[in-house]
Amino acid sequence: MRVFADHLLRDRHAFVTGGSSGICLAIAERFAEHGARVSILGRSQEKLDAALALLRSHGVEASGFACDVRQYDGMAVALGEARKRHGEIDILVCGAAGNFPAPVLGMSANGFKAVMDIDVLGTFNACRAAYEHLRKPGASIINISATHAFRPIAFQAHVCAAKAGVDSLTQTLALEWGPSGVRVNSVTPGPVDDTEGMRRLAPDEASRKRVLGGVPLRRFATKAEIADLTLFLCSDAATYITGGIYLCDGGQSLGGFGF
């Protein structure tokens, strides 16, 4: 029988894009609670500093890197520096994302491109640049997706296209990098409370109620629940799992009619 310690990620080093706020900060924090050294990457130094104070309060090493995931060279430098400071990188979480609600006719080509670039190109950049650090058995990549990937949502054409692209990348990378021992999976949250995305998509009580009407569990996810799924997939409890798209959406994507 295998016994899992409290610290599921002891001696691991995790690099988390978008880790200075929201779901990805909750993931970084859960990793820190489980003993991982954590590097986070985000655009705002101010947000990075606040997040680092929280992560270090768990008694682990943590560093922040100010960089836009759309910049490949900056990403490569950040990964190299993270490795110098905290050792080999074992886990990559690609969570930097963009969103704003707009109909297709209210969105310029550049608006569409901004989200595609942050989500799809940003995930590609992080994975591509991280591979030289990750290529070893036991390494794990998690790409943060959304139910948008397979469930069309009006005023979210850019995000739907982008998250479908992210899931496709997950599966292609799992194929290409499986032989090196690198596992690649997507985590797919449904509506998550207290996030920038939810504040943009459901800014008032009426729209929050409408969202919950489509969720069988009739509540939003907490960020911690998404972090727990991510922790599981990166842990030694999931060593034969790769190429999967894992839902944590309260049943939202079933899309059926409840009572």
Ligand code: COA
């Ligand atoms: N409606 C329509 N178009 C919008 C828009 C909105 N609400 N918000 C931004 N855009 C357009 C801009 O007008 C611009 O297009 P243009 O050059 O043709 O005018 C384009 O999107 C890029 O905007 P910009 O602000 O320069 O891009 P950015 O790279 O600084 O920001 C965004 C990217 C637009 C995705 C921004 O919302 C962002 O930074 N988001 C990060 C945080 C986030 O979305 N979190 C939730 C994740 S689920």
